[in-house]
Structures are given as structure tokens and as C-alpha cells.
Amino acid sequence: xxxxDRNQLHKLVEExxxxxxxxxGWGQSTDSFQTTPVFVRDAKQISQLTLGPFCSQNLTGxxxxxxxxxxxxxxxxxxxxxxxxxxxxxxxxxxxxxxFLTRERVRIFGIPxxxxxxxxxxxxxxxxxxxxxxxxxEDVLVVDDSQTTHRIKLEEVLARKCYGCRYPNPLIQxxxxxxxxxxxxxxxxxxxxxxxxxxxxxxxxxLDFWQSELDRCIRCYACRNACPLCVCQDKCxxxxxxxxxxxxxxxxxxxFLFHFIHAMHLAGRCTGCGECERACPMDIPVTLxxxxxxxxxxxxxxxxxxxxxxxxxxxxxxxxxxxxI
Amino acid sequence: xxxxxxxxxxxxxxxxxxxxxxKIVGFLxxxxxxGGADTAGVCRFKQPTDLRVVRIPCTGRMDPLFIAKSLIYGxxxxxxxxxxxxxCHYAVGNFYARRRMEAFKAFLPFMGIDTRRFKYTWVSxxxxxxxxxxxxEFSEQIHELGPNPGVRRQxxxxxxxxxxxx
Numbered sequence: 001x002x003x004x005d006r007n008q009l010h011k012l013v014e015e016x017x018x019x020x021x022x023x024x025g026w027g028q029s030t031d032s033f034q035t036t037p038v039f040v041r042d043a044k045q046i047s048q049l050t051l052g053p054f055c056s057q058n059l060t061g062x063x064x065x066x067x068x069x070x071x072x073x074x075x076x077x078x079x080x081x082x083x084x085x086x087x088x089x090x091x092x093x094x095x096x097x098x099x100f101l102t103r104e105r106v107r108i109f110g111i112p113x114x115x116x117x118x119x120x121x122x123x124x125x126x127x128x129x130x131x132x133x134x135x136x137x138e139d140v141l142v143v144d145d146s147q148t149t150h151r152i153k154l155e156e157v158l159a160r161k162c163y164g165c166r167y168p169n170p171l172i173q174x175x176x177x178x179x180x181x182x183x184x185x186x187x188x189x190x191x192x193x194x195x196x197x198x199x200x201x202x203x204x205x206x207l208d209f210w211q212s213e214l215d216r217c218i219r220c221y222a223c224r225n226a227c228p229l230c231v232c233q234d235k236c237x238x239x240x241x242x243x244x245x246x247x248x249x250x251x252x253x254x255x256f257l258f259h260f261i262h263a264m265h266l267a268g269r270c271t272g273c274g275e276c277e278r279a280c281p282m283d284i285p286v287t288l289x290x291x292x293x294x295x296x297x298x299x300x301x302x303x304x305x306x307x308x309x310x311x312x313x314x315x316x317x318x319x320x321x322x323x324x325i
Numbered sequence: 326x327x328x329x330x331x332x333x334x335x336x337x338x339x340x341x342x343x344x345x346x347x348k349i350v351g352f353l354x355x356x357x358x359x360g361g362a363d364t365a366g367v368c369r370f371k372q373p374t375d376l377r378v379v380r381i382p383c384t385g386r387m388d389p390l391f392i393a394k395s396l397i398y399g400x401x402x403x404x405x406x407x408x409x410x411x412x413c414h415y416a417v418g419n420f421y422a423r424r425r426m427e428a429f430k431a432f433l434p435f436m437g438i439d440t441r442r443f444k445y446t447w448v449s450x451x452x453x454x455x456x457x458x459x460x461x462e463f464s465e466q467i468h469e470l471g472p473n474p475g476v477r478r479q480x481x482x483x484x485x486x487x488x489x490x491x
Contacts, residue, residue, distance in 0.1 A: 199435060206435065207436070207476075211477050252477055252479075253398055256393075257394055260393040261393075264390055264393070267428055293432055296428050300428070314424065315421075318417065318420035318423070320420055
């Protein structure tokens with residue numbers, strides 16, 4: 001099935017490429033199991049494109065972060081093709097909503113997603129340094145680490161965000177590749193299980209949890225850089241000296257404040273694509289912080305980011321009638 | 326100012342003497358609450374002395390991160406006050422502020438910070454009495470809660486709290 005989808009993707013990209021500046025997609029990485037972003041400008045590169053559960057990266061960030069598109073595209077510039085999963089498409093919607101992109105600027109290759117693999121989880125079962133090959137057979141991940149062949153249920157090693165996924169199918173797209181996928185979750189309750197689990201603990205334990213989790217943070221800002229909606233770029237207050245929000249001190253309070261800044265600037269905008277958590281080298285559940293804010297927005301204001309191009313993010317507007325949101 | 330060591334900031338009559346050094350930061354809008362606090366002062370209404378006031382142009386200027394930073398670094402309480410809804414000097418600033426602060430209030434406990442240490446309220450420039458009431462009540466509440474430990478600065482022995490995430 002993956003094979004036919006891949007062929008379909010190659011065919012569609014080949015047809016569209018003459019009208020496009022480039023196509024951003026996923027390609028096989030050198031280590032046989034991970035994928036790497038590919039920027040297809042030439043028909044010869046099309047064969048590099050791949051899809052499937054290893055394609056975890058959200059590529060939409062490339063559209064808005066340097067070196068990316070020109071802020072003001074030249075007259076008659078060709079659109080850019082991009083491959084998106086369900087969650088990535090929400091980032092696109094949010095970017096269009098906030099006018100960082102126009103819909104005409106992108107040609108969207110929509111890929112229904114059945115979940116992406118979290119290699120940190122696989123790494124706890126298999127020694128990843130010796131992996132010879134990794135393939136997917138239906139719902140089983142087959143990893144050959146040169147000694148044994150591990151057969152792991154895909155469902156056990158998915159990225160955390162995938163378990164509560166409500167939008168596996170792209171919300172905006174020009175073409176679809178493959179059959180639509182069934183959502184793993186259909187309700188708020190089942191989408192925010194991890195949030196509820198932490199919320200059920202007493203306040204002190206929650207503080208303890210975050211103190212020990214964020215203690216590991218090395219403030220590399222990979223989460224910020226990976227986030228497609230962190231668009232302040234070199235104006236980011238985390239690094240600015242005037243105003244000086246954060247110092248170079250290495251205490252936990254600074255790490256707390258950094259994650260508060262990241263989360264609050266995404267409040268009502270975060271689409272929950274999980275890029276921050278995926279990018280984290282210290283294995284900190286950074287997306288969880290934003291998930292809580294997303295849940296607040298959804299429960300109190302009935303708003304989910306990245307669903308509607310016309311909608312206004314709830315913290316960028318107001319309703320004189322709301323008393324307590 | 327010379328450094329004379331910790332000084333009592335509690336009133337001489339002994340109120341709030343047991344939790345000396347409690348610090349509350351107040352963010353007051355220039356047009357209403359700051360005036361309200363002034364009115365309370367001019368009318369000589371007795372107020373607790375734990376509050377340090379930061380004047381902001383409008384509650385619309387109120388970044389929830391001001392509150393985050395204060396509470397993370399160990400300020401004992403944060404009080405935000407502005408014009409009543411529909412009474413904003415800039416027409417809509419406090420409507421934006423209300424949404425932000427409500428969302429932030431709901432978010433704070435998730436990170437392990439006691440939401441009772443943060444309060445926002447509306448006081449107009451003529452409501453000196455109301456201001457006295459608000460400050461007194463909030464100050465009492467913070468004194469009950471005691472000093473805010475803030476976020477631990479040093480790396481402790483990694484206390485393992487399992488959330489079952491991994």
C-alpha cells in the first residue's frame with residue numbers, strides 16, 4: 001500500500017513540478033530508518049521522495065523561516081509545493097490565517113497519516129546504532145539490528161501526539177495521496193489524556209514534575225526553532241537584551257520562564273503538531289505545556305487552532321460579553 | 326539608600342506582623358486603578374503595606390508573562406487591576422486583558438504554581454473604598470498562603486514523578 005502511495009506521489013509531483021518553484025517533501029535519510037527533508041527542484045530528484053510513518057517532520061516551517069521564501073515574492077513567482085500530513089496542514093492553515101502565506105503561494109500535496117514513529121521510543125527497545133534496515137508491514141515495524149529482527153507493533157512506538165490525533169487527514173490540500181485515514185480520537189477527552197493525567201495530581205507533584213523535567217532543559221531553543229508558528233525570528237524576546245526577559249543564568253527558573261514564554265506566545269495559535277517535542281534533544285514533553293493551553297482554548301472558547309482560514313485566534317480578539325472565559 | 330538589613334514593612338499596630346517581608350506586586354492601569362489607589366490614599370483609608378505598585382498604561386499592556394516571571398522568581402502574589410469592562414480609557418484594552426488573564430489563570434496550576442497567588446480585578450478611579458477592600462482581601466489571602474517558594478533554583482536529586490507519559 002505504501003508502495004502504491006509513493007508511486008502516486010512521484011507521479012503527481014512529476015506532473016506538477018514544471019509549474020512549481022520546488023516541492024518540499026520527505027526523503028530517505030542516510031541511516032536507513034529516519035527521513036530527512038528534501039527540496040525537489042529537478043525531476044531527477046523526484047525518486048528521493050517518500051512517505052509513511054517515518055515522515056514525522058512538519059515541513060511547513062521551511063515556508064516561513066529563513067532561508068525560505070522571499071517575504072514579498074517577485075511578480076509571477078511560481079508557487080511552492082509541499083507535502084503535509086493532517087497535523088502539518090493545520091500549521092499551514094494557521095500560517096495562512098495569520099497572513100504569513102497566501103493560499104496561492106503553496107501547492108499542497110495532502111497525505112492522510114496513520115501515525116508517525118517516535119524513534120526515541122524505538123531506541124528503548126532496539127539498539128539504534130546498529131540498525132541495518134527498518135520497514136513497515138501493515139501495522140508492524142520491522143527493525144533489523146544486524147543480530148535479530150525485531151517486530152514491534154507500530155501502535156506502541158508512535159509519537160505521543162498521534163494517540164490523540166483528531167485530524168489525520170489534511171484540512172487543506174490540492175491533491176490527496178492515498179486513502180483517508182480514520183482518526184484515533186474524536187473527542188476532547190481522548191485527545192488530552194496526558195494533560196488530564198498530570199492535572200489529576202496534586203499541585204506540589206505537578207511542580208515537582210516540571211522542575212525535574214525542565215531541569216534537563218539545556219535551553220538550546222530547538223523547540224522554538226522547530227515550531228512553524230514561532231515566527232518572531234530574530235525579534236524573539238528570549239534572546240533580546242532590550243527588553244531583557246532572560247539572562248544567561250542556568251537555574252531552573254530561567255528554564256521555566258523560557259517555556260512559559262514559548263507557551264504563552266503560542267496560546268490560541270498552537271496546532272499541536274508536536275514539532276517542539278520531537279526536536280527536543282533532552283526528551284522533555286514540551287508539547288504537553290502547549291496542549292494544556294490548547295485544551296483551555298477549546299473548552300472555554302470553543303477554539304482549535306488551524307482548522308479555519310477565516311477564524312481569528314481567540315487571544316487576538318475579544319467579546320465584550322465574556323465574563324469568565 | 327543604605328543597606329540596613331531586612332526592615333519591617335508591617336504597620337506598627339501589629340497587623341500582618343507574622344509574615345513580614347511578604348511581597349505583592351500590583352500592576353495597575355494608569356487611568357482607573359492607579360487613580361483608585363490614589364483616591365484611597367487621599368481619603369486615608371488604611372491599607373496593607375505589602376503591595377508594590379507598577380503603573381501600566383492600560384491592562385491591555387498586561388503581558389501574562391509579567392505574572393509568570395514574578396511568580397517563578399518568588400514574588401508572593403500578583404494583583405492586576407484596571408478599568409471596569411466597557412470603561413477602558415482606550416475602549417477595548419481590558420477586554421483583551423480579560424481573555425489573556427483568564428486563560429493564564431487556568432494554565433498556572435498545570436505548571437505547579439498556585440493560582441490563588443494571582444488575582445485580577447477592576448477598580449475605577451473613584452472607588453477608593455473598593456480599592457481598600459481588594460488590597461486588604463488579597464493581602465490577607467497571600468499572608469494565609471505564606472511566602473511563595475517559587476521555582477527551585479538548584480538541580481535537586483531528580484525527584485521522579487511518573488505521569489505515565491513514557
